[in-house]
């Protein structure tokens with residue numbers, strides 16, 4: 180089976196590298212005139228996924244917005260993940276789980292790959308209990324051709340104090356984590372590895388050297404739109420990771436619903452912008468131009 184990286188790279192060229200966040204929050208359900216319940220979740224997700232159709236590479240459901248309704252919400256998460264896969268997009272389950280190794284094995288079986296509870300193509304994880312504790316998730320991802328995104332430099336200001344704290348050797352926590360990710364990927368072989376990283380698009384341009392420490396990783400870049408980062412900043416900030424970045428947008432697109440036309444227009448706009456951010460000026464533009472002609476002619 181093709182790896183997550185191979186599948187993403189192909190979809191990024193033929194669809195767009197955009198990662199569409201599927202965040203059915205109470206605020207958005209209200210804005211859309213939907214009930215704040217499991218039925219509202221279902222209608223919201225159905226409309227978003229119909230509008231996204233085959234336009235984007237990755238769709239990222241945030242589990243918290245589903246878990247808030249208990250078993251009924253989890254059922255809607257399963258419905259959404261199945262629909263994402265049936266539309267040919269990659270399903271990145273944003274669960275940000277992080278626990279001791281034995282428990283991570285449970286989360287891995289819940290989230291990752293065919294035969295798991297939710298069948299994600301990739302998952303987000305948090306390393307606060309230690310990078311090594313996440314190994315069961317890494318192992319399952321390798322075995323099943325899935326992906327893992329480890330939070331390194333989060334998009335929110337509250338993350339700075341913890342992630343910028345220094346190890347005795349002078350590296351920040353985020354830098355040491357980036358190095359752990361790169362060592363792990365390098366031990367698996369050359370090229371982009373199974374471990375991706377989360378680096379917020381809100382990152383201060385003065386701090387972007389952290390991205391240079393991740394030469395073998397896909398990089399999920401949330402924070403575009405509602406959190407203040409512009410898509411136009413992603414290309415310059417993430418230049419050293421050109422062709423490996425998934426800019427992620429949730430509210431700035433979702434607030435355009437429930438009109439299917441307005442929603443699709445918003446996805447189209449961010450999709451185009453994500454393409455430019457991804458490959459501006461690179462040789463990837465040629466293959467993209469080729470694929471895009473086919474898409475436009477659909």
Ligand SMILES: O=C(O)c1cc(=O)[nH]c(=O)n1[C@@H]1O[C@H](COP(=O)(O)O)[C@@H](O)[C@H]1O
Nearest residue numbers: 200241303333334379401405406428429430
């Ligand atoms: O892992 C994530 O996706 C993530 C990491 C991070 O550092 N910051 C962050 O906002 N996120 C998620 O990305 C989404 C951002 O939503 P918007 O700000 O509405 O685009 C939410 O689902 C967050 O949980």
